[in-house]
Each structure stands twice: as structure tokens, then as C-alpha cells.
Amino acid sequence: MAKVAILGFGTVGSGVAEVLQANGPHISEKVHAPVELKYILDVRDFPDSPFADKIIHDFGMIEADPEVDIVVETIGGAKIAREFTERALRAGKSVVTSNKELVAEHGFQLMELARANEVSYLYEASVGGGIPIIRPLKQCLAANEIEAICGILNGTTNYILTRMIRSGLSFQEALKEAQANGYAEADPTADIEGHDACRKICILASLAFGRHIYPSQVPTEGITGVTLADVAYADSCGRKIKLLGRAIRQKDGSLITFVAPHLVDGEDPLAGVEDVFNAITVKGNATGDVMFYGRGAGKLPTASAVVADVMEAARTKGRPKYLDWGPGGEDVTVPPDRLKSAWYVRAEASAEAIRTAFAAPSFLARAGAPAGETAFLTQPMTRERLEQALRSLKPKSVFRVL
Amino acid sequence: MAKVAILGFGTVGSGVAEVLQANGPHISEKVHAPVELKYILDVRDFPDSPFADKIIHDFGMIEADPEVDIVVETIGGAKIAREFTERALRAGKSVVTSNKELVAEHGFQLMELARANEVSYLYEASVGGGIPIIRPLKQCLAANEIEAICGILNGTTNYILTRMIRSGLSFQEALKEAQANGYAEADPTADIEGHDACRKICILASLAFGRHIYPSQVPTEGITGVTLADVAYADSCGRKIKLLGRAIRQKDGSLITFVAPHLVDGEDPLAGVEDVFNAITVKGNATGDVMFYGRGAGKLPTASAVVADVMEAARTKGRPKYLDWGPGGEDVTVPPDRLKSAWYVRAEASAEAIRTAFAAPSFLARAGAPAGETAFLTQPMTRERLEQALRSLKPKSVFRVL
Numbered sequence: 118m119a120k121v122a123i124l125g126f127g128t129v130g131s132g133v134a135e136v137l138q139a140n141g142p143h144i145s146e147k148v149h150a151p152v153e154l155k156y157i158l159d160v161r162d163f164p165d166s167p168f169a170d171k172i173i174h175d176f177g178m179i180e181a182d183p184e185v186d187i188v189v190e191t192i193g194g195a196k197i198a199r200e201f202t203e204r205a206l207r208a209g210k211s212v213v214t215s216n217k218e219l220v221a222e223h224g225f226q227l228m229e230l231a232r233a234n235e236v237s238y239l240y241e242a243s244v245g246g247g248i249p250i251i252r253p254l255k256q257c258l259a260a261n262e263i264e265a266i267c268g269i270l271n272g273t274t275n276y277i278l279t280r281m282i283r284s285g286l287s288f289q290e291a292l293k294e295a296q297a298n299g300y301a302e303a304d305p306t307a308d309i310e311g312h313d314a315c316r317k318i319c320i321l322a323s324l325a326f327g328r329h330i331y332p333s334q335v336p337t338e339g340i341t342g343v344t345l346a347d348v349a350y351a352d353s354c355g356r357k358i359k360l361l362g363r364a365i366r367q368k369d370g371s372l373i374t375f376v377a378p379h380l381v382d383g384e385d386p387l388a389g390v391e392d393v394f395n396a397i398t399v400k401g402n403a404t405g406d407v408m409f410y411g412r413g414a415g416k417l418p419t420a421s422a423v424v425a426d427v428m429e430a431a432r433t434k435g436r437p438k439y440l441d442w443g444p445g446g447e448d449v450t451v452p453p454d455r456l457k458s459a460w461y462v463r464a465e466a467s468a469e470a471i472r473t474a475f476a477a478p479s480f481l482a483r484a485g486a487p488a489g490e491t492a493f494l495t496q497p498m499t500r501e502r503l504e505q506a507l508r509s510l511k512p513k514s515v516f517r518v519l
Numbered sequence: 520m521a522k523v524a525i526l527g528f529g530t531v532g533s534g535v536a537e538v539l540q541a542n543g544p545h546i547s548e549k550v551h552a553p554v555e556l557k558y559i560l561d562v563r564d565f566p567d568s569p570f571a572d573k574i575i576h577d578f579g580m581i582e583a584d585p586e587v588d589i590v591v592e593t594i595g596g597a598k599i600a601r602e603f604t605e606r607a608l609r610a611g612k613s614v615v616t617s618n619k620e621l622v623a624e625h626g627f628q629l630m631e632l633a634r635a636n637e638v639s640y641l642y643e644a645s646v647g648g649g650i651p652i653i654r655p656l657k658q659c660l661a662a663n664e665i666e667a668i669c670g671i672l673n674g675t676t677n678y679i680l681t682r683m684i685r686s687g688l689s690f691q692e693a694l695k696e697a698q699a700n701g702y703a704e705a706d707p708t709a710d711i712e713g714h715d716a717c718r719k720i721c722i723l724a725s726l727a728f729g730r731h732i733y734p735s736q737v738p739t740e741g742i743t744g745v746t747l748a749d750v751a752y753a754d755s756c757g758r759k760i761k762l763l764g765r766a767i768r769q770k771d772g773s774l775i776t777f778v779a780p781h782l783v784d785g786e787d788p789l790a791g792v793e794d795v796f797n798a799i800t801v802k803g804n805a806t807g808d809v810m811f812y813g814r815g816a817g818k819l820p821t822a823s824a825v826v827a828d829v830m831e832a833a834r835t836k837g838r839p840k841y842l843d844w845g846p847g848g849e850d851v852t853v854p855p856d857r858l859k860s861a862w863y864v865r866a867e868a869s870a871e872a873i874r875t876a877f878a879a880p881s882f883l884a885r886a887g888a889p890a891g892e893t894a895f896l897t898q899p900m901t902r903e904r905l906e907q908a909l910r911s912l913k914p915k916s917v918f919r920v921l
Contacts, residue, residue, distance in 0.1 A: 136662055136805050147661055247806030249655040256654060259549055260538055260826030386812060389791045403538050403823035404649030407813035410788060411806065421805035424662030436838075 119152045119431035122179040124201055125192035126159040126172065129215050129242070132420030133189055134168050137427075144424065148431045155185060176201055180208045187430045189423055190214040195222050206230045206238065211430040211437065215242035215419055221316035225329035228441035237437040239426035244270065244317045245395050247418025248411040249425075254324055254399060255440050261401025263325040266364045267519070270317040272393035272413040273301045273308035274340050274360045279391045281348050282357055288343060300393055310339035311360065311376040318362030321397070322374050326366060329445035330374055336453060338377040347463060347514045349483035350492040356380040357388045361519065365456065375453040380461045380494075380518045386410075387519070454500045459518040462503075463492040465511040474506040494518060521550065521833035524558040524581040526603055527594035528565060528574065531617050531644070534822030535591055536570050539829075546826065550833045557587060560603075578603055582610045589832045591825055592616040597624050608632045608640065613832040613839065617644035617821055623718035627731035630843035639839040641828035646672065646719045647797050649820025650813040651827075656726055656801060657842050663803025665727040668766045669921070672719040674795035674815040675703045675710035676742050676762045681793045683750050684759055690745060702795055713741035713762060713778040720764030723799070724776050728768060731847035732776055738855060740779040749865060749916045751885040752894040758782040759790045763921065767858065777855040782863045782896075782920045788812075789921070856902045861920040864905075865894040867913040876908040896920060 121137065123130045137144065137154050145151045156179055157171045166172070179185055188205040192198040195218050202219065205212050206227065214220065219227070220240045231238035241251045245268075254263075269275050273295055280291040292309065295301035307313045315337040319330045340360050351358050359381045364374045381388045386408050390396040395413025400406050412418040429438075461481075464471070468491055471478050478493040486492075490513075495503065507515070523539065525532045539546065539556050547553045558581055559573045568574070581587055590607040594600040597620050604621065607614050608629065616622065621629070622642045633640035643653045647670075656665075671677050675697055682693040694711065697703035709715045717739040721732045742762050753760050761783045766776045783790045788810050792798040797815025802808050814820040831840070863883075866873070870893055873880050880895040888894075892915075897905065909917070 132805075140662060140664055140805070143664055144662060247803070248809055249658075249660065252658060253651040253655045256651075256827065256831065258651065258823070258827065259830050260542060260546060260823045262542055262545055386791060389788060401649070401823060403534075403542070403819040403826075405814050405817075405820055407650055407811075409809075409811060411809035415807075417805040418807055421660070421662045421803060424805075425658065425660065428661050429658065 132416035242422035268397035322364035534818035644824035670799035724766035
């Protein structure tokens, strides 16, 4: 018998309650023991919910109840969620979370605490919603040295970019539509500025490379600078603009992690990932590229990932399996500035000025370009070299080419 | 300390030896114990191989050596491989395999034997080469009731179809090219007739639905009947021809499993899976569609999947985790005949005759079609209904539309 308490009865939390109920017999059979929801903690009451009788308001009840083995944290944020997570772990309860901010900011410390208390801290749902990625990354690719991770990690921005590419909406129009459809929040900052993708690449990179990488160490650029002009130029050379989170282990062992819009070749499987879907490519030294694809967010996909972790916690009670990593540090990452790539540049400059500044630029064209606008792809070079060459020009958009 | 014996020093077996050696420190660190290759069993000698000193010819040495914990079976086939697997399991050794034929034909019995001897029988490499699919299917999607699996499971046929679609090669030309490039064997029957895909969908479906499904229960059609005319008609309606292995749980709980060429919509992520790549879509009732994509074959990708299982076997020694299923039976599957779908038909018949036989057919056109050839898509219907309607016509190609 495993008894579960859910913290936070929002979208994901209520989804977890529903999946536990709808798939209950199936779940209990697989765990070889009943898995039962005992409490739902929220500040609100939900008198009309079928789960109304489980709602409580005092975390102390959960903390003090020895029957509760597993706490599901779907509160979000890194304050109350952190406090309750720490208290639950200290009380000897396993914690399952979908909270990427908390894992990205405090994962190392919480995993240490879980180890000290011989319980699990599981976070499959924190990246990629319902896409299984955390456990496959750790276990199935165990035999590989992981060389790189590259992913479309945020459904909101991918939806906005897809609408810009396919329907010619401006960024602002696409954002409004995303908000109207419930794909973007009223305050969309965390999504469109890349913070959400940043947290997720931190989690994946920490797991893959074994040291905690903090969001503050990851240069992050969102999609607010992407214009329809850029979309058109990308299209003219068979590419699509995608917001990518990337982590790369360089030959010398140093690690580069960053989030930025990229021009992705139309033949690359990532180019075909549209709307709110996510995809994560993992490159292993033996297996080559492997890609995981699916709905990166949403109530039931995310809830099903949480429930899979609940089942794992129930199944491994007393002998937890740790999916953890080592401590962070200033030396863990190096800036992406030395990473060579081709670049896309849109500038107010003549073709001649560009030819003077860059060797063998590949010029792009679009219908309706204003006079004086020039766009081109560079040869592979570092950002430093790029910025030198751009000094005399007026760049409007500068994105890496994947 | 875990000592390993490899059975069969062919492509995959030698890859396993190489990955164990190249990633040795990394592997031992992750398992928290040295993992060491002790024997390689083969009928041949390999005097020039760096592994020459490990080659032996007598399985009895492995069977009798209490130091050997893990046996890697990369012999293939269901005869000698089966005998050695049974003897290894009985001798209390875990067995890791890439042998899809053996797992598809005798998996249930071998897993029972593993349980009886409290050791592991692991087969991640038997499906999808280096793509992690077996463990994610079982563990990460645990919280879902799986509704369907649909996959491009055979790299050889996908390569041939890709060459037909992209370069206009005929089936025979593309097959020859695949053989020249080492993507198809001298006797390509198992690939092009769909047997290989059949074995893989058997394994996936058995795992997902919990009962052994035998290849003999799975109607299987290969790609030898696919012509350039069909490729052109598919293209004219924005579709691509792909060989799919499918398993579907129907509303009444009955299970349909089959392998056949399909017309796949260009927007479907499976349509973008080209060359020797594989992709497997799993539909869960909570998570929706999740797709796994990567190199479905090849020495190092497959070897890395084997080695991941070796690590799992080493890590869980004494308390194996079973990825098994229940017994098969005649009642486990029903024929796909009652599964409704739209159909693609190419026939020697007039548009008029087709309009008489079918309600609202959607006609297709291609350049250079001979007089009297007509191709069309039907409304959704069962195969029985389709065959009735086709009785008076002369169908040349008949494929389902996904």
C-alpha cells in the first residue's frame, strides 16, 4: 500500500489526481500494491470537485502522517515548494515533482537530502511533460558518453514560432493567440525570454554530465527578437527558426550550455517539431543521435509522467534509485563564445560592406525587403570573430545556424 | 565486479566488446563496480583482433565459470542462441540479447526461466537498435494505459523506400544499392518481406499489452509490392509510403497487430523518418503520442543498447528487475480485418467503375500514368468491405492510409 499526498491542486496536480483515479487498477497491478490518494493540499477549497473530501490546508498534517509515503509537489516556484519538499524528505517521504524551477535551482541539494533520508526525489515531469526523457537519458544511454543535448524544450515559444512560420503572424499576434488558446500565461516572460527552456536544459545537462548547472550559468536569449523578416529569410534557405536549449561537451571536457533561437535545417528532425510539441535530441558517442518527441506540456501528459514517478517511488520503497548528480561550481561551464558555428545575420548594410567584413557570405533574399536590408549566412566562426566583423555594420538579428 | 561473456563475435558482438573497452572507466563508475569482459565465444579465431586472447570455442567453459555473471547473446537465430541462453540462465547467469527472433519466438519461456533462476533476461537492443524503447515503454509510460504502438521498425526497408521516394529508384535498384552499402543482406528476405518488423512489433506489443504475441499471429506484408507508381500517387496527395508495424488495443479490449506498407500523411512525424532511421510512436491514454527516434541498427548504436543492459544486469545483481509478460494464446489477437481505415488503391479500371463500386472515392493523378490506370483513396472501411467493392476491379496495389 502506498499513500499519496498532492501539494497544489492546479492543472498538473488535478491531472495527477485524475490519472491516479482513472488508471487506478492498472497502476496498482503494476506496482503490486494499491496506490491511494489520501490528501490534496491547497489554499483553496474545491467544494464541487470529486476530490473535495481530500482537500486539506495544513501541510503539517501530511508531514506528520506516517501513512503518507509519497508527496507529489506540483506547486511550482522555488519558495513554498522548496520548504515543503525539504520537510517531506526529512519526514522520510519520497517526493515527486514537475517543478523545473525548483529542480534547476536546488536539485543537487534536494537530491542530497533525499539520499540522506533514504527516499526518492523524482522529477521526470519537470522536462518534456509526458515525454520519457530523464530515465532514458540516465539508464538507457548509460553505456554512452553523452556528447551533446539539443532540444525544443518550451511548447509556448514553439507554438508562437510555428504560427509565425506557417501563418505569417507577427510575434505579438502569435503571442496573443497563444494566450487566447491557453498555451501562454498572462505574464509570458518565463516562456518567451527563454527562462523555462533554460531551466530544462540545466536539468538535462546536470543529469547527463554529472554536475549541477545553475540557470544563472546559462546564457539565455528568448524569441522576442525574432521577426517575420527573419522567418522569411530562414525559409529562403530551407531553414526554420527554433528556440533551442543546447549542452555540448567539448573535446577538452569543458561544457557549454546555452539557450537561443537557431536556424535549423529543414531536413533536421527538429525542424518538423511544430506547435506545442517538444523534442530532445541526445547524442551519445556510441548510439549517435536519438530523439524523444511528444507533448511537452499539458495536464494529462505531465500528470502521467508524475504518476509514473509515483509508481517508481512506490515500487522502490526502502531501496530508492537515485537519479542525481554532483555539486555545481564556477568551473562547470564555459561561455558559448568559443563555440564555432555559421551565423545568420540581418543588417542595415550594403552587400559590399558585408563582403568586406566577411569571407564568402551566403546572401539571402526575401520578397518585400526594404532597401538597405541585407541578410546572409556566415562561414563557421566564434562569436568573438563575428562581433569583430559586425562592428562597422548595423545588425538587426543575429542567430546561430544549427 | 561483473564479468561478461559475449556469444558471437559478429557485428554487434564485436561492437559490444569495443564499447565495453572504450567506455570502460565511465561504465565501471556508473555501475559502482568494474565491468570486465572475460570471454568471447565464436566458432572462428580472430588472431589479429585486439580481443584475440578472449576468444574461446567451448560454451561449456562459460557455463561452468562461476565468475561469469552476464552472458551477452549476439548470435542471432532461434536455435543455438536458444540453447545457450537457456543453459546460461539455468547456470544462474543473466543474459542480455539483441536477438529479436529469439525474443519474439521464445521470450515468454525465457523470461520465465530467468525468473525461476532469479537472474535477468534483458533485450533493449532487440528493437530499435540504439533507441531506448523497451525500458521507457515499460517504466516511463507505466502510468498510461497504452492504446497503440506504431513504428518504422526496419531500417533496410525504410532506406529502400526513401531511395524510391527521393531519387526515383525502382524497388530492385534501391535494394541493390542498399546491399552495396551494407544496409541489406545478401538474402534480404527477412527485411523486405516484413519478418524483421514483425518480430519487433511482437516484442513491443507483448510488453505493452502483457501477453506473448507470436510472429505467426501477426499478418505481415513487406514492401516488394510497392512500385514507383504508388510512390508518385502517394506524393500527389502529400503522403509517403512507409512500412509500419502496428499494435492497437480496441475499445472492447481485443488486440490487433500487423505489419504492412501504409500511406503516411506528410505532416505526421513518421513521414519525416528517412533512410535507415527508425521511429516508434506510442499512444498512451494520458500522455498522447510520444515518439522515439534514432538509428535502428548499426554496430555501435545496437552495442550501446546491449551495454546499457549489461550495466543494468550488473547493477541489479541478486534483485533482478523483470521486463516480462504473460503467456500467449490464440485469443490474444484478432485479425486486422475489422480495423477500419481509408485505403489507397491502384487498379486497372475506369473512374466510372470505381465510382460505381465506392462511395466518394478521392481520385489521384500522376505524370505518365498509362491509359486505364486509376488510383484513389477510399472512405474509411474494413478490409472485408474493401474486398467486396474491389471484386469486379483489377487492383494492382492496395495499402492502408494511416
